[in-house]
Amino acid sequence: MFNRLVGVKDKVYPEGTHLMVPWFERPIIYDVRARPYLVESTSGSRDLQMVKIGLRVLTRPMADQLPEIYRTLAENYSERVLPSIIHETLKDIVAQYNAKPAYHSERERKILTQRATNFNIPLDDVSITTLTFGKEFTAAIEAKKVAAQEAARAKFIGESKSAQLIGQAIANNKAFITLRKIEAAREIAQTIAHSANKVYLSSDDLLLNLQGMNLEVDPKK
Known part of the structure; x- marks a missing residue:
């Protein structure tokens, strides 16, 4: 008041x-x-x-x-x-x-x-x-998003092409599967060798049974 x-x-x-x-x-x-x-x-x-x-x-x-x-x-x-x-x-x-x-x-x-x-x-x-x-900052963010999308697209295309080439290699030469098994067995063996723990597993499960593999290549294939 x-x-x-x-x-x-x-x-x-x-x-x-x-x-x-x-x-x-x-x-x-x-x-x-x-x-x-x-x-x-x-x-x-x-x-x-x-x-x-x-x-x-x-x-x-x-x-x-x-x-x-x-x-x-x-x-x-x-x-x-x-x-x-x-x-x-x-x-x-x-x-x-x-x-x-x-x-x-x-x-x-x-x-x-x-x-x-x-x-x-x-x-x-x-x-x-x-x-x-600001316009510059917004444009930079949009450019970064576009670059990330392009990188993801390129990665997807590369993985698809890699899978296609592996499929063709397996179809043309069965020895390719044997080679990949040998590479996988070598990586597993190196991992176990450098491990401080003891490992007791079946060699069949670890692809380490290389002696039982048929490494001869059929010249007709």
Whole structure:
């Protein structure tokens, strides 16, 4: 309540019917419900990439501190405080990190909540709504994705071609299977030889029964 003689009274009147002296007094009405406030800020990251962040906060004034809020910030308290502290906080935090790990909402929430509380404006929620990188950084990310897809495609084609060649080698020369068995047996034997543990397994299961293999090649095949 504003009084022409004493100024803003320290008493806060809740919703309802109250008496006032006409002309000498007038009510100052505040909405103490939480309301969303959107701010967009463009900041530079530690690796010199421009990051545009849209931040949404739910804010409300402290009901018991309304006289102090009116004396220091007037009725449009959110427009006077929130843009400056949000821009400053975002620029300070984004500058400490590279553009890739750009989500730091938890730290932003703590710092913004603490700073807003100093102005008697608690923040019920802080969340990032939009996140946009510069054109160069976005193009680099897209190029990296395309390169990864091309590498995966080349690997798939190589594996398919390798399987096709092995199939043709087996069909043309049965000795190819025997050669692969010998190579597999050699790798298994080297692994067992360098192992500190004792191994007791059937040689038939480990492809180590090379003496029983028929290594002669039929000239007709």
